[in-house]
Amino acid sequence: MMLTRRHALQVGGASIALLALHSRVFAASDVVDIVMAGRPDGSHVWFDPIGVHIQPGQTVRWTNNDPSNAHTSTAYHPSILDRPRRIPNGARPWDSGYLMPGESFEVKLTVTGVYDYYCQPHEQAGMVGRIVVGHPPDRDYPATVRAGLAPLPAAALAYMPTISDILASTR
Incomplete structure (x- = not known):
C-alpha cells in the first residue's frame, strides 16, 4: 500500500487530536471535585x-x-x-472566602498528610471535611491544639471521617 500525502496528513492530524484529548482527560483526573450542598430550606449543609x-x-x-x-472552604x-492546626506542618493554609452559588475555589495540595477543613458559617452544623494526601500513617490523626486556640465544635468532630475510612473507600 502506498502512503499518499493526504493519508499521512489525515493520520497525523488524527494522532495529534487523540493526543490532545488524552492530555485533557489526564489533566482533568488531577482535579478532585468536592461539592458544597444543602437542603433547600437550609436545615442541613455538607461537603460531598x-x-x-x-x-x-x-x-x-470546591x-x-x-x-x-x-459557603467557604477553610483550612x-x-x-x-485562631483555629487549631489540622493540616501538615509546612502546608499552606487556605480560605476561599464566601463562595456564592455556582462559584468554585481550588487548592493544589503538595505536602503529604491529613488536611481538615470547614465552612466558616456552618462549622457549628458539622460542615467539615478531610483530605488525605499521599500515604500518612494508618491511624487516626490527633489535632494539634495550642493553648488559647478555640476547640472544634462537637458537631465538627462528630462528622469528621476517620483516616482509615477514607483510605478504605479508595482501595
Whole structure:
C-alpha cells in the first residue's frame, strides 16, 4: 500500500487530536471535585464527598451547588480565626472566602498528610471535611491544639471521617 500525502496528513492530524484529548482527560483526573450542598430550606449543609484520598500535587476544587447558602472552604490553622492546626506542618493554609452559588475555589495540595477543613458559617452544623494526601500513617490523626486556640465544635468532630475510612473507600 502506498502512503499518499493526504493519508499521512489525515493520520497525523488524527494522532495529534487523540493526543490532545488524552492530555485533557489526564489533566482533568488531577482535579478532585468536592461539592458544597444543602437542603433547600437550609436545615442541613455538607461537603460531598466529606473525605477524599489524593496524591501529592493534585488539585481539589470546591464548588458551591447549594442555591440557598454561601459557603467557604477553610483550612483549620491558627492563622485563620485562631483555629487549631489540622493540616501538615509546612502546608499552606487556605480560605476561599464566601463562595456564592455556582462559584468554585481550588487548592493544589503538595505536602503529604491529613488536611481538615470547614465552612466558616456552618462549622457549628458539622460542615467539615478531610483530605488525605499521599500515604500518612494508618491511624487516626490527633489535632494539634495550642493553648488559647478555640476547640472544634462537637458537631465538627462528630462528622469528621476517620483516616482509615477514607483510605478504605479508595482501595
